[in-house]
Amino acid sequence: QSVLTQPPSVSGAPGQRVTISCTGSSSNIGADYDVHWYQQFPGTAPKLLLYANNNRPSGVPDRFSGSKSGTSASLAITGLQAEDEADYYCQSYDSTLSGRVFGGGTRLTVL
């Protein structure tokens, strides 16, 4: 069981908008720690997609955005493209565990 809860899978058609939720608790997201998002293609290393809730590293398209409220965060992808098909992970810090924690990951399928 991951400390941060994500849906195992989401899907959408090309051009559509999809969101991926990340639900935590008062010891992590709710404690006002930043949430970060990573994208991972099969057989490759994860890549930082969004940092500090809604900031894109250089090279990440503005189709990707993030938000945070209370004990949850979400990743939104607009104008879905086939190349977006990947696994997505949220990550934050947990004060009870005194360490960084990840969500279980969400597999995005582009129909």
Next chain:
Amino acid sequence: EVQVLESGGGLEQPGGSLRLSCVASGFTFSGFAMSWVRQAPGKGLEWVSTIIGGGGSTYYAASVKGRFTISRDNSKNTLYLQMNSLRAEDTAVYYCAKLRGLRYFDWSFDRWGQGTLVTVSS
């Protein structure tokens, strides 16, 4: 260009030891905290350990505390993970990752290596 490159993975028996290495380039290594993150086959990501830039402070996940030791040699731009008393559940790809951010609690993993596979099996 920022790069991190892991090595040292392999097959080890339960109870055995392995030492992973990660060589960094393209940034001031001593100025950044570094971490190990692992991913068991077909599973999600799990944070393992973090070491601060100067090496004075280290942090571990409960699952590895007392068995794994993270260290760094800033003169060689190299990060290490000494893994002792290995268990089957330690089987995973181990990634070396650079940390960035303002506040310790809010650091993100902004650069990842390609990973090295550790298999613990008899």
